[in-house]
Amino acid sequence: MSHQKTHEENHPDKGRRDFIKQSSLLTALALAPPALMKAADPGWEAEAPRLLEQPLNIEINGISRKLSVEPRVTLLDLLREQLALTGTKKGCDHGQCGACTVHVDGKRVLSCLSLAVMQEGKKVTTIEGVGTPDNLHPMQAAFIKHDGFQCGYCTPGQVMSGIACIREGHADSDDDIREYMSGNICRCGAYPNIVKAIAEVKKGGKSL
Amino acid sequence: MRNDLFLDKNEPVPIDRVDGKAKVTGTATYSAEYKVQNMAYGVLVGSTIAKGRIRTIDIKAAEKAPGVLAVITYENAAKLPGYQAGKDPAKPQATGQPLRIFYDNEIFYYDQPIALVIADTFERVLSAARLVKAQYEKVAHETDLETNLEKAKRPTGPRFEDYKRGESDAYKSAAVKIEQQYYHPIEVHNPMEPGSIIATWESDDKLTVYTKTQGVESTQRSIGDAFKMPPENITVNAEHVGGAFGMALRTWPYEIAAVIGAKKIKRPLKLVLHREQMFTNVGHRPETIQKIGLGATADGKLVGLLHEATAETSAYEEFTEATVNISRFLYACPNVTTRYKLVHLNICTPIWMRGPGEATGSFALESAMDELAHELKLDPLDFRIRNHADSDPEKNLPWSSKFVKECYQLGADRIGWKDRKLAPRSRPEGDWLVGYGMGTGAFGAFRSAATIKAELAPDGKLILQCSVNDMGPGTATMMTTVAAKEMGLPVNKIKVEMGNTTLPPGPTQGGSTVTSSVGAAVYDTCVALKEQIAVLASKEGSPFHTAEVHVIKPEDIEFSESGISLKKDSGVKVSYADLLKQNGLASLELTKESKGSQQPYSMYSFSVHFVKLRVHPATGRIKIDHVVSCADAGTIVSQKTAESQMMGGAVGGLGMALMEDMVVDHRFGRPINNNFADYHVPVNADIPAVDVLFVNKKDPFTNPMGSKGLGEIALVGVAPAVANAVFNATGKRIRSLPITLDKLIET
Numbered sequence: 034m035s036h037q038k039t040h041e042e043n044h045p046d047k048g049r050r051d052f053i054k055q056s057s058l059l060t061a062l063a064l065a066p067p068a069l070m071k072a073a074d075p076g077w078e079a080e081a082p083r084l085l086e087q088p089l090n091i092e093i094n095g096i097s098r099k100l101s102v103e104p105r106v107t108l109l110d111l112l113r114e115q116l117a118l119t120g121t122k123k124g125c126d127h128g129q130c131g132a133c134t135v136h137v138d139g140k141r142v143l144s145c146l147s148l149a150v151m152q153e154g155k156k157v158t159t160i161e162g163v164g165t166p167d168n169l170h171p172m173q174a175a176f177i178k179h180d181g182f183q184c185g186y187c188t189p190g191q192v193m194s195g196i197a198c199i200r201e202g203h204a205d206s207d208d209d210i211r212e213y214m215s216g217n218i219c220r221c222g223a224y225p226n227i228v229k230a231i232a233e234v235k236k237g238g239k240s241l
Numbered sequence: 242m243r244n245d246l247f248l249d250k251n252e253p254v255p256i257d258r259v260d261g262k263a264k265v266t267g268t269a270t271y272s273a274e275y276k277v278q279n280m281a282y283g284v285l286v287g288s289t290i291a292k293g294r295i296r297t298i299d300i301k302a303a304e305k306a307p308g309v310l311a312v313i314t315y316e317n318a319a320k321l322p323g324y325q326a327g328k329d330p331a332k333p334q335a336t337g338q339p340l341r342i343f344y345d346n347e348i349f350y351y352d353q354p355i356a357l358v359i360a361d362t363f364e365r366v367l368s369a370a371r372l373v374k375a376q377y378e379k380v381a382h383e384t385d386l387e388t389n390l391e392k393a394k395r396p397t398g399p400r401f402e403d404y405k406r407g408e409s410d411a412y413k414s415a416a417v418k419i420e421q422q423y424y425h426p427i428e429v430h431n432p433m434e435p436g437s438i439i440a441t442w443e444s445d446d447k448l449t450v451y452t453k454t455q456g457v458e459s460t461q462r463s464i465g466d467a468f469k470m471p472p473e474n475i476t477v478n479a480e481h482v483g484g485a486f487g488m489a490l491r492t493w494p495y496e497i498a499a500v501i502g503a504k505k506i507k508r509p510l511k512l513v514l515h516r517e518q519m520f521t522n523v524g525h526r527p528e529t530i531q532k533i534g535l536g537a538t539a540d541g542k543l544v545g546l547l548h549e550a551t552a553e554t555s556a557y558e559e560f561t562e563a564t565v566n567i568s569r570f571l572y573a574c575p576n577v578t579t580r581y582k583l584v585h586l587n588i589c590t591p592i593w594m595r596g597p598g599e600a601t602g603s604f605a606l607e608s609a610m611d612e613l614a615h616e617l618k619l620d621p622l623d624f625r626i627r628n629h630a631d632s633d634p635e636k637n638l639p640w641s642s643k644f645v646k647e648c649y650q651l652g653a654d655r656i657g658w659k660d661r662k663l664a665p666r667s668r669p670e671g672d673w674l675v676g677y678g679m680g681t682g683a684f685g686a687f688r689s690a691a692t693i694k695a696e697l698a699p700d701g702k703l704i705l706q707c708s709v710n711d712m713g714p715g716t717a718t719m720m721t722t723v724a725a726k727e728m729g730l731p732v733n734k735i736k737v738e739m740g741n742t743t744l745p746p747g748p749t750q751g752g753s754t755v756t757s758s759v760g761a762a763v764y765d766t767c768v769a770l771k772e773q774i775a776v777l778a779s780k781e782g783s784p785f786h787t788a789e790v791h792v793i794k795p796e797d798i799e800f801s802e803s804g805i806s807l808k809k810d811s812g813v814k815v816s817y818a819d820l821l822k823q824n825g826l827a828s829l830e831l832t833k834e835s836k837g838s839q840q841p842y843s844m845y846s847f848s849v850h851f852v853k854l855r856v857h858p859a860t861g862r863i864k865i866d867h868v869v870s871c872a873d874a875g876t877i878v879s880q881k882t883a884e885s886q887m888m889g890g891a892v893g894g895l896g897m898a899l900m901e902d903m904v905v906d907h908r909f910g911r912p913i914n915n916n917f918a919d920y921h922v923p924v925n926a927d928i929p930a931v932d933v934l935f936v937n938k939k940d941p942f943t944n945p946m947g948s949k950g951l952g953e954i955a956l957v958g959v960a961p962a963v964a965n966a967v968f969n970a971t972g973k974r975i976r977s978l979p980i981t982l983d984k985l986i987e988t
Contacts, residue, residue, distance in 0.1 A: 105364050114363055119274035120267015122483070124433045125516040129917035132433055160267035173265040177257050180885045184713030185264030186433040186483025192265060215924040218917060220433050220484050221713050222892025223885060224928040 094162025131217030141197035160189035183221035255880035273437035287352035291910025292382035308365035318343035337558030352521035411545030411576030415536025434483020456749025463492035480740035520915035524592030562598030607961030633843035676970025682957030699818035709747030710740035715882030727767035753950025848954035861982030890955020898963035
């Protein structure tokens with residue numbers, strides 16, 4: 034059923050009702066003193082992180098999703114581990130390499146440094162939402178044409194940054210592109226070809 | 242065999258990377274990304290000391306944490322059968338005893354895994370891992386190469402005997418001489434994809450792993466050795482590898498840990514290393530101190546060369562590389578001595594990193610050549626040409642091919658070498674000082690065995706299978722290029738299946754061998770396939786079979802997408818569908834093993850790198866203006882991916898020259914910059930225009946295509962080119978990598 038897909042849960046085993054129940058329990062727990070909590074139910078501790086899950090309404094690649102996530106889950110891990118959107122890569126988990134770059138409301142963001150729950154109501158675009166093998170985005174086509182990658186692991190992040198770089202108006206010269214693409218490490222060393230790809234898309238003049 | 246293979250005039254446009262669409266759309270699947278039901282997550286906890294023993298390890302709190310399924314330590318780990326015998330668990334790449342994870346309480350290096358925590362979600366396992374507490378019996382560690390040099394020993398085995406040609410100290414009595422020491426710090430591969438594995442026990446004796454490896458068969462053997470399982474019970478998948486550069490040339494303890502963990506919980510287990518663990522647990526290019534003594538006659542003929550290197554290795558294995566070997570053959574010199582030694586330190590065993598040994602060695606040798614040229618008041622290129630080795634002086638064999646002089650010429654023209662001033666510090670430009678430098682690289686041109694299974698379908702679609710995998714150079718693209726050319730098929734009719742132990746055996750991706758081995762195997766398989774087609778075309782009932790002609794030879798046939806026709810009479814055409822049907826075949830299948838043979842030639846790839854840069858003396862800043870990398874790598878098989886590989890090597894070499902340096906705080910024996918903010922690698926803004934030039938001349942002996950390896954020579958020789966350009970710009974000779982601004986600042 035295609036319409037069900039638009040309301041896909043990251044935990045298909047759990048319903049919305051469970052969630053509301055947990056939320057009320059959570060409120061009760063928050064009000065109770067810690068000692069009482071332990072005494073009241075020694076088994077709750079094991080369930081605590083699940084109880085702490087919060088609702089998250091988020092649009093990912095044009096699909097609205099109603100999710101339930103722990104506050105400590107990063108946007109990157111939500112995408113990769115819970116939604117099977119593995120096009121976004123984990124390179125360092127510290128915001129130092131750019132492999133996890135996605136767009137949030139059209140701007141580039143490091144998804145490893147963003148908590149998922151902070152994206153409430155926002156629109157996230159990942160590499161899967163940019164283009165597909167049969168319908169490539171001009172930036173993806175330019176990366177292939179200029180061979181702007183080798184192993185391909187940093188590539189989704191480079192493509193997301195490349196698109197953002199043009200949108201931001203930071204692709205007017207090769208030096209500009211080099212500077213504003215320097216948050217995305219490519220260990221294979223495809224940098225000159227990445228610059229060529231972005232410069233060509235910029236020259237194409239299409240709004241991205 | 243056609244002699245002009247790959248070199249004909251109407252060369253088609255170089256093909257795009259065949260896995261390009263998958264990579265740019267995020268649909269290429271890397272090892273941590275396979276969708277496996279009921280998967281658990283593992284995290285390794287590392288030791289906080291660099292040497293000693295675990296006294297107590299408290300896992301109670303971790304075990305009780307939400308979602309935790311198991312905590313494995315040396316106290317409770319199942320004893321691996323392969324570990325009991327010693328030596329063989331992780332398939333020793335080096336002499337010694339490979340680290341046996343969770344075997345006992347011995348600590349050999351900082352961050353050595355002491356526990357594997359497993360939980361049902363990634364967040365839960367991260368949280369629980371912090372609850373593992375260990376107490377240690379500390380022993381004084383050694384992590385400083387310089388203060389331990391007196392412990393240096395020759396590695397085990399005849400390969401590491403001192404090498405001597407002629408007199409050992411001949412350089413000392415030469416008319417002009419230099420004697421200098423060169424330093425290379427710890428450099429870390431740091432591919433963008435961290436080490437990652439998903440391990441699934443399908444049954445008690447059947448295992449499937451998706452793992453980051455450069456050789457699926459080597460991983461299969463290593464796991465088989467540790468668990469004493471027949472290799473055929475282990476399936477290893479690694480279709481896409483997010484870079485490796487040598488890091489994934491052996492099976493590391495973390496991979497064995499994941500397999501142990503998955504067995505314990507009877508569920509699939511995913512284990513991904515943190516970036517910090519990529520610095521401490523999966524090898525590095527070893528810190529090395531080298532000495533070069535070099536002497537020449539007054540007119541610039543080399544008289545004697547001494548090359549000594551001392552590198553670090555771990556406390557438990559001897560890791561060796563060919564650091565000094567380049568000095569034995571790169572130049573014609575009658576008197577050469579090389580010595581190579583190791584010092585055992587409390588650090589993870591190193592592993593070959595792109596251009597292993599040769600990259601370190603060429604930094605010393607090619608810097609020294611530049612220093613001596615300066616003493617001789619000779620142009621460094623001219624000095625090298627005067628000492629060109631016309632045959633291999635080490636093996637006393639002719640080269641299979643060598644076009645280094647052509648590389649000199651190509652590169653000098655492109656970089657504008659004629660503008661270089663002989664005297665250093667002669668080219669100021671505003672606040673900057675401009676300089677030019679060059680360095681030479683070489684690496685053995687090896688070929689190993691590979692087997693290809695080819696299947697030609699009625700619609701002319703060709704499937705090629707081999708277990709070889711690709712960490713980035715473009716293996717499938719190269720294979721497709723070879724087959725397209727041989728079979729007259731368009732690229733989209735060819736499909737490569739690879740990176741899996743269920744496929745026909747292929748080599749590990751390392752040592753610049755894949756194109757020579759697998760490319761040649763594809764070539765040989767296509768030749769055999771064409772012979773079979775010719776046999777079918779010769780049969781009675783075939784339209785080519787006439788009263789006069791009973792035998793059609795492959796060379797008589799024009800192969801194309803739509804089928805075959807005769808070269809001398811294109812009127813008669815048979816589609817593959819009809820040809821197969823006439824012979825009652827669903828498809829044409831062929832499996833062929835291919836390997837090279839011993840040749841009476843010395844086989845090397847060569848590179849020459851040129852750098853133009855500027856130094857700002859007031860701040861010490863270096864700006865690279867232009868890099869020109871020239872390769873003599875025989876026939877270039879896949880133009881586009883070859884250019885990228887060469888460019889990538891230049892970028893890696895600039896990192897080695899200018900920034901890469903893992904700093905160890907010797908008080909604690911641990912790195913202080915184990916992350917990308919503090920361990921600098923080149924970023925886009927660091928990299929200027931890089932021009933790649935190929936001599937593109939066929940080697941008659943390496944393999945039927947005439948190709949030689951490219952991956953290593955792309956990097957070997959870049960660092961000395963930078964150091965030599967810095968000298969030409971400033972008059973300052975920097976013999977200690979990386980060349981950071983503190984070494985150049987003038988107050």
